[in-house]
Amino acid sequence: MPISPAIIVVVKNRVQSDVISGLSSSFTADDRADAMTPVFSITLAGPEDLEEGDVVAASESFVAVPWADACVHTGPFLEIQPTYVRFQLHGTTFVHAAAPDPDDWIYYRFIDFLCALYNIGVSTNVRPALTGDEYLAWDEARPHPS
């Protein structure tokens, strides 16, 4: 039996609070006048003009909720101290909402943390660091001068 519309409403609200509460030690709401309104929205970024109702998908036990959160980097994130940079964090949360009690639901989050890093000025244009075994495997696989 599909998840009911009433449950989906609860899921959406819980996803918002999950993101905001779960990341509150790193990011807080960007409530400045020129920030995205509302601060948290259920949406997908792209060329299409999609409404909230278009982007939430549900099966018999899972609900997928894509979202955007206008935030400020106000606390340590991946060991990087606050930069107070404002940006939009994007992600999609898959909620296993089969249990009757919402407190028993499980959240599988796919958050664009890489873009968050770039926004706060962390570059990944570095040489990859390999373990000794990984380096040997790379050296074996790479093209060598003949």
Added chain:
Amino acid sequence: MPGPMPYLLHKSAYFEIIESLLDDPAVRVAGLQQLRSGHPLADLLGLDSTNLGAPPVTVAGIVTDPGWGDHQGPDERIRHINEDWLGMSNASGAWAKQPAAFPTGFWQGYQGDTDAILRKATICAIEVSLNLPPGVAGDPVPAPSALERQWPIDVYWICQGPYFQCWVMWRQSGSGPTEGHVTLLIATPAADGYPLTSKITRPVDPTNPKYTSSEYASPPPDDARLFTQGMWVIGHGDYEKTVVCSTEGTRHAQVMAPGIQWRAADPNTVVCVSPAEWEGGVLRDGRPYVP
């Protein structure tokens, strides 16, 4: 570069050759004038030194000579410097900067005038080493025999990014003409295709000639201090990597962040390694420029 760059700090044959050129006061003074006047950098680096290596020789589709050293000839080395380091193109028949190209050369995520930076840094290093004030093209320079100061110049490369910057550092140790030295540290963005490894020791295997050279050692021999050059790395021998993913399911508000952790494989042991030259280290007597 003549080989891979598994270590964070790099010198290797190319920079040893540059250092040996700079050791000659006449070459250094001439190089200063050429750098100031815009002479192509690639022509000043000793890339034609015959002890750098040679490419394979193929006759009728059969490799008759596998080559040696960096397996390259001067033309390929010049292409490497101009194209990969300086972001130039010779599509028009002459090497020219491509200021609009992104990235510049093989520097990941970076655009800038690397030729101008490297040129200015080398000029600064030479001026300091010879006790000359900042100058421009056409300024007179003293005759090599009249130089009152001739400090040696060390050149090192750290390839990790994100910017292309050069650092010129010096230290005077006395009042004599050679009592001091200059260090030119080239800090670049990451280069395409050159990973690091956390492991700094190497297996010394008599059947594997790559590491049987006396130039690789861990620990270095007790008399290494008597060598004319040295470059050691001191640290834990290797590390174990742990990756934390953020997509594992959790309950409400228990958001996981991704992470990477490096833990010393043996935190109770610190090793000293003298890397092989072909992996970024130096020969005990350096590598001279050989016409």
